[in-house]
Amino acid sequence: MERKSADRNARRKPSGAAVIRPELTTALFRALFEEWAESGYAALSLERVAARAGAGKAAIYRRWPSKLEFVCQAIQGVGITLSDFSDHGSLGADISAYLRTTRVAFRHPLIRKIIPDVVAERIRTPEVAEMLDSLTAARRQLGKRMLERAIGRNELQPALDKELALDLLISALYIRMIVHSKNTTMAEIHRLAIAIEAAIKAC
Structure with missing residues (x-):
């Protein structure tokens, strides 16, 4: 028993x-x-x-104890993976890979609708702003590692303005695809990568 x-x-x-x-x-x-x-x-x-x-x-x-915590974890879970910061052997190749992966993310219908709302909510809600600042800092740190690899390969000057370079990396594609809701072809991505590389080298 x-x-x-x-x-x-x-x-x-x-x-x-x-x-x-x-x-x-x-x-x-x-x-x-x-x-x-x-x-x-x-x-x-x-x-x-x-x-x-x-x-x-x-x-x-x-x-999650609140809607904010739920939203924060959801965004943090996908935010880092939206772009490719890995080593592809050269600055030009790294920039091209970054743009291609970001293009895929920006083409997703949910992301195209959510990102503008996230930006607006950042202004209205301090807690959302704090969460986005943390996520942005993590992403930019990955971007800085990409730039540091290029410095190590003597493709960029050690005195590079990294903050400006990171702004240049994303701004054109963001404006085209999110602000203006335009699709971007792979040929355009190629031309954009060349232009961004030249701009970053001038920083």
């Missing part, structure tokens, strides 16, 4: 806090971005987000 009882206890599911399922977390992030693209941050409804993900609102609050 004691052995059977022990076996039943071993098979019994643990009670208490619900298990956090990674697949539901992923579904909640996806639903968040879909809802955000439709409604904007200010009108973002966690009830509708949960419903899109096939869950209850409690599933969100088991993971």
